[in-house]
Amino acid sequence: MPIKLPATLPAYDVLTREGVMVMSEDQAARQDIRPLRIGLLNLMPKKIQTETQFARLIGATPLQIEFSLIRMTDHETKNTAAQHMESFYRPFEEVEATGEKFDGLIITGAPIEHLPFEDVTYWDELTRVFDWTQSHVQSTFGVCWGGMAMIHHFHGVKKHMLDAKLFGCFRHMNLAQESPYLRGFSDDLVMPVSRWTEMRRDEIEAAGLPILLHSDEVGPALVEDPEHRALYVFNHFEYDSGTLNEEYQRDLKSVQVEGAEISVPVNYFPGDDPTQRPPNRWRSHAHLLYGNWINEIYQSTPYDMNAIGA
Template structure:
């Protein structure tokens, strides 16, 4: 079954060109199926790129998914056309009375700021508090994961001596976890961040479970014991060229940026990168949707 998106959303054309089954609103209305309702809080400045990456991962599943895009109202992105935001995004005041099967909170390029220095921190806290009673399961990504761990469990983010930038090998710590069903013994995931959370801090919180890590990149996946909240410190949804574009962007700005680790063949940025994380990234999103949303969410959303 496909993902359901607005007919004119730019991501639709991209996904259809990749032979991904995307259903129009008209066709979805004529099916007698309750789709999973998934809310995506997109905090990234390049919203169209991020929404396309995440929708690609949500699309490859036998479930029908109704996606709603959410933006902050306390800070308006300067990198996305206002017509796109008005056409395809909603704000929290419009959906605060609704309930959702699942929610995704993306990363944001603000990790060098203290949480309370982020323009929309107060609004994000309100949304994260609301998610505890209005979403069945919430998936937090990268800075969104750090923000969630701090807000819900008091886990501090820690500055790194240099940017963690590249594709790293990870190990599943709990092979029995449905989130990692079908994973290889080791898997790869992109990372791009200046901060981290410490394993020792996670292990001190009885309500949290560390389920995957990397000997180079540190903590990767954490979940709450009740499986209502997931925190992923990397970017399994990244496109093949995302790190390359970030690297060349910073080079063009004259910034001191290292070549992404384990990404370009022979660390030569003139060579096209080899993708080693696509299948694991797809499995992670599919498993979250299947085992922690679809299999356990109530049919009547009002009972969440």
């Protein structure tokens, strides 16, 4: 089954060209089936790129997916056209007021790691989102800063600033081969990392949360929170092949302004040569993880959506 997207959403054409099965809302209406409702609370500045990356992953399963785009109510993005936001996104305040429910919700990262959580302008509303998921979402997936924010809100686990940015492709170990979320995973794997903060293994374990993927170099990567029906991933399986390069080129330009030292992403370019095309070595595990997540939602979510969170 395909993922249901508005035919005018940029991701529709991108994924169609890639061979991902997509269908318009008109086509979906002709099928007598209840699709899984998956929401994306998109906190990233490049909204179109991010929504395409996640639609690609959740649209690769055999189930029909209805994809909904959500934004913070009063936060205005500077990097995405207002027309795009008006056409495809709904503010959380509106979603909350309707009382509608979701089988799954993805909460993305945001480039605000340097700020204490409580200093983020939309923190109060975001904590409302976290609490709302407990009664209106079957399973929530917090990504990078979004995952750090969730684990901090629900368990008080702190994020710690680093002296240097963790940037590149790092090897991770599979610590929970029996986990349904890691079904089909190899014993170790490569994952893109791009962050200035870390969550520490001892503090996560002290909170009683199982760590599923871990790296000796960059710390915990995937954490399960059964009590809150949530997963937290602190790195970026969703990244395209060239996303780290785009960030590297952006950082190089910022050097001229801020004078910061910029390092080549670790283990990313062949021979650490930025003129070479970087290979994608995480795509298969990215599809496995999000496919397994969708499968677990399908196995557990009630047919009657009103029963979600009951």
